[in-house]
């Protein structure tokens with residue numbers, strides 16, 4: 354498949370549509386990005402690579418990193434994990450508080466902020482040096498030793514993280530946060546601050562297209578069954594209150610972040626990462642979703 358030609362053709366189609374999205378500004382540091390950036394990178398399971406636009410430029414992957422934290426926590430906790438966090442789509446915004454009280458501090462799923470805070474807490478309980486070991490895990494999956502946290506983004510999120518602080522406190526009151534709140538917040542903000550290019554992101558997520566095997570180290574990151582389940586969670590929860598619409602339009606498991614990135618998986622074939630910083634009202638990349646809708650339609654690569 355000549356993905357390079359398809360990328361430029363679809364980009365030209367997108368250029369004729371006005372982008373009504375807005376760059377995230379509730380984390381001040383994120384608003385500094387050039388809003389016109391656009392990149393895409395696709396890596397196939399047999400390691401063919403296709404790039405377009407700003408695919409080699411780093412951006413803040415934000416909530417996309419929640420999938421990597423979930424991967425490590427699932428590996429360490431096995432099925433016990435689901436006592437602390439559910440697997441149901443929330444139908445609410447990523448930072449919503451209101452279900453958490455009726456659900457007695459158990460987040461609906463690991464991809465909303467509350468769920469990722471619980472996953473962070475679980476990782477802190479398991480790891481001696483959580484930030485260092487988590488980064489090693491991500492570098493190992495991707496085979497890219499330069500992947501790192503961004504201290505500027507961490508500081509910016511810490512200064513404005515009122516909703517996350519509320520979520521973690523509420524869950525602590527129900528006994529679903531075991532460690533010190535400050536430590537959980539620090540780990541979570543570092544997790545969200547990870548920077549990658551589209552190329553790196555697509556490579557990092559390729560193990561989910563390859564039934565849990567890292568195509569670079571050939572290491573089994575997850576069992577086939579666990580890899581299937583992470584894809585299922587992305588399919589149902591990866592876009593919060595827009596998960597149904599993403600499934601409807603794109604038809605692939607995927608995950609978004611407020612930095613404007615999206616990664617999507619076509620099992621046994623490819624992992625694709627798109628970056629376009631302007632977000633729609635649900636906090637997902639506006640053009641990123643439109644591009645993937647055109648892409649899976651053109652290439653007939655939806656899982657359905």
Ligand code: DON
Pocket residue numbers: 414415416417447448466510517545609610611612636637
């Ligand atoms: O905690 C936050 O609000 C951000 N660090 C992550 C939110 C996010 O990326 C939502 N995804 N679209």
